[in-house]
Amino acid sequence: VKVTLLNFMITQVGLQDQLLNIVVEKERPDLAEEKARLVEGENKEQLEVTENKILDVLSSSQGNILEDEAAVQVPNSFPRLLYR
Secondary structure (H helix, E strand, C coil): CCCCCCCCCCCHHHHHHHHHHHHHHHHCHHHHHHHHHHHHHHHHHHHHHHHHHHHHHHHHCCCCHHHCHHHHHHHHHCCCCCCC
């Protein structure tokens, strides 16, 4: 039996980032728009790399993919995509 644990803990740094984003959106919407464009560009590139790796693993996997430990770990090996 395999169990995956998700941690939904809120951190002080995360709350500070959210508050900073809200302040920037109100005070300097031009900077908020520029950040959104930059983040979107980075996410698109990283998403393409991630999709290609997952497709490679899926195409080379044999049998039940959930029993292939390397395939199950693939999503964890990629950096988190940035958020706005």
